[in-house]
Amino acid sequence: MIDLEAVRADTPGTQHRIHLNNAGAGLMSQPVIDAVKGHLDLEAEIGGYEAKASENDRIEGAYDSVARLIGAERKEIAFAENATVAWQWAFFAQDLKEGDRILTAEAEYAANYIAYLQMAKRTGCTIDVIASDASGATDPQALERMIDGGVKLIAITWIPTNGGLMNPAAEIGAIARAHDIPYLLDACQAVGQTPVNVEALGCDYLSATARKFLRGPRGCGFLYVRRERLKHIEPYMLDMFGATWVAPEQYEMRADARRFESWESSLALHLGMGAAADYALNIGLDQIRDRAFGLAAALRQSLAEIQGVTVRDIGAEQCAITTFSHDRVDAGDIVSALRESGINASASRPSSTLLDASARNLPHLVRVSPHYYNSEDEIETFLAELRRITAA
Numbered sequence: 001m002i003d004l005e006a007v008r009a010d011t012p013g014t015q016h017r018i019h020l021n022n023a024g025a026g027l028m029s030q031p032v033i034d035a036v037k038g039h040l041d042l043e044a045e046i047g048g049y050e051a052k053a054s055e056n057d058r059i060e061g062a063y064d065s066v067a068r069l070i071g072a073e074r075k076e077i078a079f080a081e082n083a084t085v086a087w088q089w090a091f092f093a094q095d096l097k098e099g100d101r102i103l104t105a106e107a108e109y110a111a112n113y114i115a116y117l118q119m120a121k122r123t124g125c126t127i128d129v130i131a132s133d134a135s136g137a138t139d140p141q142a143l144e145r146m147i148d149g150g151v152k153l154i155a156i157t158w159i160p161t162n163g164g165l166m167n168p169a170a171e172i173g174a175i176a177r178a179h180d181i182p183y184l185l186d187a188c189q190a191v192g193q194t195p196v197n198v199e200a201l202g203c204d205y206l207s208a209t210a211r212k213f214l215r216g217p218r219g220c221g222f223l224y225v226r227r228e229r230l231k232h233i234e235p236y237m238l239d240m241f242g243a244t245w246v247a248p249e250q251y252e253m254r255a256d257a258r259r260f261e262s263w264e265s266s267l268a269l270h271l272g273m274g275a276a277a278d279y280a281l282n283i284g285l286d287q288i289r290d291r292a293f294g295l296a297a298a299l300r301q302s303l304a305e306i307q308g309v310t311v312r313d314i315g316a317e318q319c320a321i322t323t324f325s326h327d328r329v330d331a332g333d334i335v336s337a338l339r340e341s342g343i344n345a346s347a348s349r350p351s352s353t354l355l356d357a358s359a360r361n362l363p364h365l366v367r368v369s370p371h372y373y374n375s376e377d378e379i380e381t382f383l384a385e386l387r388r389i390t391a392a
């Protein structure tokens, strides 16, 4: 069982706010804060390059920590400045041509879909959306029926930005593997709130961010690249960190996934992300999932009982993201009023998941995303405040 008192004592932010915005940015734990600040202090004291040399083992160790978190090897991990960049590295390295097909999910994230549209404009490839099943999740059987020789990429979001839905990422991975189609998984909202294992998922590429449920610092994320794909994949852009200029007309790429990185990055944030991975692993991802999902499930039930509230989460399996609308009060106004009372939540606009939002005619939504360090009392306080804000 998670020691709630201990994890809250480790999380300074819990002293000041009721933080129910872990899908936006989770509260950092003290070890994460120490890792980031400690390295910045060292850079200030002895110099940035010298701090790198002094802490090199720990900096390399951050890759091991993230690899451990998702069941990968160190050489399969690259650190990025956010999940979007990590995802774009993998996506824009795909060799897509006219007539090639990208298959994606209905609840796809806006940044990803915009990239598909760009790619379609540049190359003439096409984008096909896999139908959802009756629960609202991406339907693996529908995917299976769509597969033909033209499908050159399956790219889906595991947990969308706009709700509790969990797409069947591993079932989709099994289909991608069976047909040897590259599979790019956006796991941005999954990492840190549920166990993630790239072997079980069957993905070739997986992107995530540090700041959300993983509780790392802002401005950091990572990409996983399956080792078999490393034999061929070439980043769309390379620098002298990703490759070595070995002769006037020749370069050689690094053997590992870090070929996607560039020379300069924030090592303090890398250390923070590594510390966040260690922290989550120490608590245990099964325990984290059980508590966070349990809090969200209870929250959904209580929300449904509030006059004027419609819970908007879909899918047979639901995570720690809860979304709802109110029939009279706009989501933005609810979020602002909550913030004034010391409660953090966020709002989700239809344009962040346009296909899903259009299909379900979704309005602006309030997104409430508890984590394992939230207490039952905090959820009750939030509900009481919401009742007050929305009272006619």
Ligand SMILES: Cc1ncc(COP(=O)(O)O)c(C=O)c1O
Residues within 6 Å of the ligand: 082, 083, 084, 085, 109, 157, 159, 160, 161, 186, 188, 189, 208, 209, 210, 221
């Ligand atoms: C599903 C999903 N993918 C990707 C991202 C982008 O992550 P980042 O802001 O770290 O680039 C988000 C952020 O909200 C997201 O919800």
